[in-house]
Amino acid sequence: MxxxxxxxxxxxxxxxxxxxxxxxxxxxxxxxxxxxxxxxxxxxxxxxxxxxxxxxxxxxxxxxxxxxxxxxxxxxxxxxxxxxxxxxxxxxxxxxxxxxxxxxxxxxxxxxxxxxxxxxxxxxxxxxxxxxxxxxxxxxxxxxxSPQQQRKFQMISHLKRSEHQAQILRNIASTAPHVSNWSQRTLLQNLCAKVQSGAHPDVSELHAVREVFSGPLLRMQSLKPSHLRSLGSQTPRIVWLPSFLVRRRLTKEALDLLYLDSALNCLGLKQLTDEEMRRACDFRGLYSSHLSSSQCREWLHQWLQFSSQVNKSEISLLLHSITVLTLNYPESQSK
The missing domain is CATH 1.20.1300 (3 helical TM bundles of succinate and fumarate reductases)
Structure with missing residues (x-):
């Protein structure tokens, strides 16, 4: 390199x-x-x-x-x-x-x-x-x-990411009725309905449906090419590559993120400067330019609470959570 x-x-x-x-x-x-x-x-x-x-x-x-x-x-x-x-x-x-x-x-x-x-x-x-x-x-x-270009390009990336986030959520919602376990199916449908209504979900609601994302319907190996490309749009990804390469690179990035979160937990959020904290939020899919430092810190704390309980076999859950945990933050807090 x-x-x-x-x-x-x-x-x-x-x-x-x-x-x-x-x-x-x-x-x-x-x-x-x-x-x-x-x-x-x-x-x-x-x-x-x-x-x-x-x-x-x-x-x-x-x-x-x-x-x-x-x-x-x-x-x-x-x-x-x-x-x-x-x-x-x-x-x-x-x-x-x-x-x-x-x-x-x-x-x-x-x-x-x-x-x-x-x-x-x-x-x-x-x-x-x-x-x-x-x-x-x-x-x-x-x-x-330039500083002006940074603000402009970040906004463009955010708008493009938002377009794909809605599609990712629709993909999850369309898969939910096919989940065989009744309780998991109900929890996943409730989670999708909550996010689609504009509310910000709790970390516990994501952990409650973790079995679905490691099961035969939403695990990485089972995702359709169009679904993979929508997920790839959430991170800097060349989505026009063959689907098996997109899957491989998404898997690598998800593992990198998992280990990075573990290292951040060891360091502690209090050790981060405001610039480092905003960069950490951007790296995890949250558009932070319009957020205060306290909002960035609060969201990053929620994210680390979530990712600290995710295993290597659940990287599909980690990638989908970039959409679920960022789509309505923090607008839903004022509702």
């Missing part, structure tokens, strides 16, 4: 250090005085860009910051991987923050693969920059988005 971002980091190094290399080659010295001069020249150049070409300056500043953040991520991921090799452990045994960073980095790199491939041929980098400007949401990730 680290190899995929070498080209991007190389681009960052060439772009940001070009003037420095020329300066050091001609003068054979990078003394503090000369570095100070270089810094002032760079700042003046950026001011000219900001005044005369404000749109280009926003793009320039966003890309520079994106490559800088990516470079920092690469260094941190290399440190984490060295620790994994040195201690002979699986990445799911890492502490919460390190495991989360590794999982998010892998997601970002998978999304960046098309750009990395396109930029390999000669002059491909020109095409990359054009595509980055035309399709930032599809081809780039958060490091390369």
């Amino acid at each position: 680290l190899r995929l971002c070498k080209h991007a980091v190389f681009m960052y190094g060439r772009w940001t250090n070009f003037t420095l290399r020329i300066f050091s080659t001609s003068c054979y010295s990078t003394s503090p005085a000369r570095l100070g001069i270089l810094k002032r020249v760079t700042e003046k150049y950026e001011r000219v860009l900001e005044q005369r070409f404000p749109r280009f300056y926003v793009l320039y500043h966003t890309l520079m910051r994106g490559f800088q953040l990516l470079f920092e991520d690469v260094k941190e991921i290399r440190r984490i991987r060295r620790n994994i090799c040195r201690n002979s452990i699986h990445y799911r045994q890492l502490p919460y923050r390190e495991m989360e960073r590794l999982i998010l980095f892998r997601r970002d790199m998978i999304k960046a693969i098309p750009l990395a491939v396109i930029s390999l041929p000669p002059f491909g980098i020109c095409l990359v920059f054009i595509l980055m400007c035309l399709f930032p949401r599809q081809l780039l990730f958060q490091h390369f988005w």
Whole structure:
């Protein structure tokens, strides 16, 4: 995975250090005085860009910051991987923050693969920059988005996710009448009716129907391709892949989430900053931009209460709960 971002980091190094290399080659010295001069020249150049070409300056500043953040991520991921090799452990045994960073980095790199491939041929980098400007949401990730783009793209993702959540709930409701156990069938129908009416369910109501999601109707191996693709829309997923690959990748992501929740339980919610808490909610499918910190903390506490009792054989329940526990939160609390 680290190899995929070498080209991007190389681009960052060439772009940001070009003037420095020329300066050091001609003068054979990078003394503090000369570095100070270089810094002032760079700042003046950026001011000219900001005044005369404000749109280009926003793009320039966003890309520079994106490559800088990516470079920092690469260094941190290399440190984490060295620790994994040195201690002979699986990445799911890492502490919460390190495991989360590794999982998010892998997601970002998978999304960046098309750009990395396109930029390999000669002059491909020109095409990359054009595509980055035309399709930032599809081809780039958060490091390369401006604050305005982050808010806009998060809203778009939330709206697209909401469209599929209704379909997931309909799939569950259509399966409920076929459950052979009468009590489980009644509980599942009541749960679907409650969520469809706009109410937020309790964690205990989900645990009460856990047998259905590990049974022959709603376990991962039994889900239809259309149902799988609806579930895949809840996480960053390439849903046009063959269904067996979608099933495999969803299973892996669900297990990653299960171990991540376990690590978060060990760390404790009180140790998270507001930014970390919102990122944790977004990672679990909750759109947190319009929520207060207390609402995010309350929902995350409910989620951990639920996931701490989910077994590896019940990952279908975990994936469906991303919809059930986020669809009506927190609007239903005011009803």
